[in-house]
Amino acid sequence: MAKWGMVIDLEKCTGCQACSTACQMENNRLPGENYQDVLYYTDGRQPTPQLKWFPRPCMHCEEPSCMHVCPTKATYKTEDGVVLIDWDKCIGCKYCMIACPYGVRFYTDEKPLIEPNIKQVFKGDGDLSWNPPYKGPQQDPKHGVGIQPNGVVSKCNFCYHKISKAPKGTADLDESNPELVEYVPACVRTCAPKARYFGDLDNPNSQVSRLISDKQGTRLLDHTGNKPQVYYVSGGGAASGAVPGTRSNKKA
Amino acid sequence: MNQDLRHLARDAAPAGPEDGFRRLHALGLVGLRRAACIAETLPATACTRCEAACPHGCIALGEDAPLLDPAACSGCGLCAAACPTGALAVDGVALPATVPAQGLVLSCERSRAAIDAPLHRVACLGGITVSDWLRLALAAGDAPIRLVDDGACAACGNARAHEAPWRAPLEIARRALSEAGMQAEHLPAAVSPDALPNGNRRDAAVGDLPIESRRRFFAGLSRSLAAAVTPTATGETLPTDVPVARRRRGSIAAQRGEETRLLLEHIARRAGQPHPRSALLPALTASAACRAHGACARACPTGALHLETESDDGHARLQFDAWLCVDCGACARICPSQALAHEGHAWRPFAGAPAVLATIEQSECVRCGALFAAHDEEALCERCRKTENLARAGFALFSRRHGETPAAPEGP
Structure with a gap:
């Protein structure tokens, strides 16, 4: 069984937020409710300020603290290493949001992010939070995929409706491979500078595994013991590595 | 009596298909309302009260499919009586809705005492809960409610530690009723068969009907009568593929607590008191560590906890209604700041309105x-x-x- 993971090359990322928009469209979310975002910060002071950014999807940790605190066991880890929410079990207590050190879980029911409340304009059927005019065909509450019901926490699912259909034994879900492109997560597929790689971390020959070893892939907040399955790399290895690498090198 | 009152309490339960009782086993006597079961909906809380109450070790609810061993089940109803949320129902322990003017005499169906009075026989007297006793007491008015104590209960297979299973709930009901101002002579009471008309007692009462034949009898009864035994349990077997319905705050009706409060208040008013002096209630305290996360309120299966975040003075308030609390401990276990401490049931002064446990500046x-x-x-x-x-x-x-x-x- 594969252990899906992601590698994000911070040197390539341009901060364009195309991934956030793709995520929002793929998962029937409203603007601003996307499951992943790109953090950006200004670093340094005049006259040499720098704009820095990095994308923040769910880290799909090996030891997810969100899963351990869930009182209903609605959050679970699949055999292929993805952390998912069973919306049929979630009671929306939000303890997982407090426990997650990366802040990648969302509860959007309390107040609308934009006025007028678009969810009221496109009212959902039954328990669903809304009925978007554009929407994907997939609806799988057991895996936290599709339109979100009311009163539950939601999160990035690595586009589980796509990756779970990939042929068994696939090492890398590469968007440039026409046979695999339909199984690639939306953010990876849409990334214009190709800063994201998605593949099997357990396969030593996969591109993600090679990138992690060649470029010293790093996990964020490793001291929490969560062991994320999303790795960040920057530059060509030990010689470079600042964010964004090239510009930083030139300055030095 | 007052049908309205009973319905008022019952109406606290949400309507919907998930509200119905389904049989745990096609041949079993126990029906489960899955959406109301804490073990089914909050697996981390690990409520095992039915399991602990079952004298024959035949029921287990929880994360994996709920289990019932119909061959071992005696249909005593102790599991249903122990369930804090009323998620279980057992055939054969239904109580009458009205009480005749000459009073009601309750008896175990295995008791051989000959009594010349209208008897209402139940599978086991231990299956009568405190709120059942209160409801009967209210329905009876001044008519006597009596339970036939033929002395065999403590030796019965349903008994624990040689104590009759009906004794504890009856004692609690008696105390609650006297706190509500009911006269001592009107309280429901256990009486020996000799005290009843033509009553006599046979020492071999239990031995006459071996438990094995009882099990076979009940299995056969269940098979033949299917859904007709009581209106609460339908003939269907519990489907395991149906998801436990998503539970919103307070959607498990804390029927018993709400009903108990209504009944006691009504009895107290009838006795000329504004409310009962004290009641058997659990307690919860919040320390200064509370940070108004609200996880407790959202995880509370009965809605006993509520976090008020939008107030005029900008403070968040954690409110607690002891009557709805079933003392499952889910709130204390889930609290991210470990600020909650719960204490079990004790006789505490009557509380009408929810108490404010913590006020947090925002x-x-x-x-x-x-x-x-x-x-x-x-x-x-x-x-x-x-x-x-x-x-x-x-x-x-x-x-x-x-x-x-x-x-x-x-x-x-």
């Missing part, structure tokens, strides 16, 4: 505008703080590798 996050409970005058809410820490950690990590001192990021 401030507005300078970045996202959300209200949050600030420690040490932080400017950012937990979420924004997390984002900032993550960004700082990420940049520090990559900058350090390059031999630079990490610069503190400023706001976006």
